[in-house]
Structure formats: structure tokens, C-alpha cells
Amino acid sequence: MKVFAKKLSALLLVAGMTAVLAGCGSKTETTGKDQLARIQESGTIVIAMEGTWAPWTYHDENDKLVGYDVEVGTKIAEKLGVTPTFVEGEWDGLLAGLDAGRYDIMVNGVDITEERSEKYDFSTPYAYNRTAVIVGSDNDTIHSLEDLKGKHTANTISSTYAQLAEQYGAEVTGVDDLNQTFELLLSGRIDATLNAEMTYYDYMKEHPDAKAKIAVLTDDANKVAIPLRKGEDSASLREAVNKAIEEMRESGELKELSEKYFGTDISTMEQ
Numbered sequence: 282m283k284v285f286a287k288k289l290s291a292l293l294l295v296a297g298m299t300a301v302l303a304g305c306g307s308k309t310e311t312t313g314k315d316q317l318a319r320i321q322e323s324g325t326i327v328i329a330m331e332g333t334w335a336p337w338t339y340h341d342e343n344d345k346l347v348g349y350d351v352e353v354g355t356k357i358a359e360k361l362g363v364t365p366t367f368v369e370g371e372w373d374g375l376l377a378g379l380d381a382g383r384y385d386i387m388v389n390g391v392d393i394t395e396e397r398s399e400k401y402d403f404s405t406p407y408a409y410n411r412t413a414v415i416v417g418s419d420n421d422t423i424h425s426l427e428d429l430k431g432k433h434t435a436n437t438i439s440s441t442y443a444q445l446a447e448q449y450g451a452e453v454t455g456v457d458d459l460n461q462t463f464e465l466l467l468s469g470r471i472d473a474t475l476n477a478e479m480t481y482y483d484y485m486k487e488h489p490d491a492k493a494k495i496a497v498l499t500d501d502a503n504k505v506a507i508p509l510r511k512g513e514d515s516a517s518l519r520e521a522v523n524k525a526i527e528e529m530r531e532s533g534e535l536k537e538l539s540e541k542y543f544g545t546d547i548s549t550m551e552q
Contacts, residue, residue: 316510317361317518320385325364328354329384332369333458336483336542337390349542353407354388356534360525371457372437376401379510386522390477392441392503401508402515404522407535408505408547411478412445414497417466423473423496432472435465441503442475459484467491479543502550 320326330338330350338348346367358365368384378384379401390410393403416423423429430450436443438455446453454471456462463484465471473496481495507522509515529535535548 315513315517316385316515317521320363320518321361323363325366326358326361327366327368327383327385328358329368329370329375329378329387330354330389331372331375331458332367333460334390334480335459335487336479337477338369338388349408349538350388350390352538353529353535354386356529357386357388357522357525360528361521373439376439376508379508382510385518386507386509388507390505391508393506394441394444397508400511402511402519404507404509404519405526406504406506407526407529408539409502409550410505410547411502412442412475412499413478413481413495414473414475415466415481415493416473416496417469418492418494420472420494420496425497426499428497429473433470434473434475435462435471436474436476446473446475463488463491463493466493479545479547482544483542505547 314322332338332340332346334348336348338346338350341347346369351367354367355365368378370378372389375384375387375389379387390408391397391403392410393406397403414423414426414429423432426445426449429446432451433454434443434446434451435454435456436446437457438453443453443455451473454465456465459476459480462474462476466474478495478498481493485491485493509519509522526535530548536546539546539548
């Protein structure tokens with residue numbers, strides 16, 4: 282009797298495990314949709330950006346989130362047939378949030394770099410941007426990137442601008458946003474800052490009395506694109522984003538947005 286009971290218990294255990302495994306398989310089949318399918322099913326795409334970097338992404342006088350990247354993100358969402366949900370945060374936390382799955386994509390003037398490409402898949406570039414070394418208007422000590430050696434600069438720490446400054450021997454102070462950067466520069470607490478050429482022009486448009494100038498301008502333009510998580514799960518989303526960008530380029534929408542926010546067309550290499 283005991284032997285029979287043991288055999289029965291073993292059979293029940295095997296049957297139970299089989300049922301559990303079968304259940305897991307069914308659940309995987311039910312929820313086994315890739316990122317694009319999940320986004321379209323939910324009806325919204327979560328887009329990360331700073332909200333403090335004019336004219337890419339910032340708040341206007343009515344505190345409305347606006348900017349080149351806001352409109353690019355909105356148009357991409359429209360072409361995907363969903364609604365954009367913008368989530369703002371400090372630069373250093375945006376890519377971490379993308380890693381953690383809190384955001385679907387990041388639209389925030391992100392330059393493609395070799396280091397970032399190892400960790401993320403990028404869309405096709407939607408903008409091209411030269412780097413400017415910005416100094417106080419009375420600073421005549423910097424005429425090349427090599428002159429940054431031993432100088433004090435400021436940028437968000439994980440940005441390509443901070444990395445470039447460090448590469449040329451500068452001591453970089455970490456900041457949260459562009460306004461803090463210019464506060465340090467204009468008060469003389471740093472020697473220079475590196476940023477997008479167009480960001481400088483936009484800042485000077487808003488602050489015409491600011492005593493700042495471009496000391497160095499790189500010849501090569503950085504490729505600005507949209508980072509996505511690596512892997513097959515995001516492959517179809519990347520393809521859809523690429524298609525949306527190319528449609529916007531061909532229709533002239535990117536050119537129109539570029540001229541609206543930057544006064545020139547940054548959607549192509551030729552500027």
C-alpha cells in the first residue's frame with residue numbers, strides 16, 4: 282500500500298510539474314509580443330528627454346514642453362499610430378531609465394558614439410550637429426581643442442561633450458543642465474564649456490547680453506539619433522522609427538522643424 286502511495290505521489294508530482302510548464306508556455310505565447318507590438322497595443326510610446334535643453338527640448342513661457350525633439354518625437358508617435366508620453370529627467374538618468382525599461386526611446390539630441398553603440402541600437406540620424414567650445418567673451422586663451430588641457434569646463438558628466446573635454450585634458454565639473462553650465466561660465470568659475478553649436482546660438486538669442494563666444498568649432502558634425510535597447514525585442518521598433526525619420530526627411534518635415542528651431546537645416550550633413 283505504501284509503495285502504491287509513493288508511486289501515486291510521484292505521478293501526481295510529475296503531472297503537476299507538466300501542468301506548470303504547460304502553463305508557462307501558454308503565458309509566453311500570450312505575452313510574447315515585441316516592443317513595437319506592445320507599444321501599439323497600449324496606444325502610447327514613452328519618450329525620455331531633459332526638458333531643459335533649448336532649442337532641443339525645453340519649456341516655453343507658458344511652461345509647455347516644446348522644442349525640436351518634442352516635435353520630432355510627436356511626429357514619430359503619429360506615424361506609429363500612437364500617442365507620445367514625454368517623461369523628463371536629468372541626462373545622467375535617462376539612459377539608465379531606457380536600460381530599465383521605464384522609457385521606450387530617448388529623443389534628446391543624443392550623439393552616436395562608439396561606446397554608446399556597444400550598449401544601444403541607434404536609429405538612423407535625424408540631425409547633424411557640430412561641437413562648439415564656448416568661453417567668456419574676454420577669454421583669449423583657447424583657440425583649439427588642445428588648449429583645453431588644464432582648463433576647467435562643465436557639462437553633464439556622461440555627455441559626449443564632457444568626454445571630449447576630458448579627452449583633451451580638461452577638468453570637468455558635473456552639472457544638471459545647460460542653465461547651470463552658463464551660470465558657471467558667465468561667473469568665471471569655469472574656463473569653457475562644450476556644447477552643440479546650435480544650442481549656443483539659441484542661448485544667445487534668448488540672452489543677447491550674455492558675455493560669451495565660440496572659441497573653437499569642430500569641422501566634423503556629430504550624428505544625432507535615437508537610442509533603443511539592444512536585441513530582437515526592439516528590432517521592429519527601430520525599423521518603424523527609421524521609416525518615420527526617412528518619411529519626415531523626404532517630405533521636408535525635418536527641414537521645416539530644423540529651420541523653425543535652429544534657423545538652419547540640421548537634418549542633413551550639408552549645412
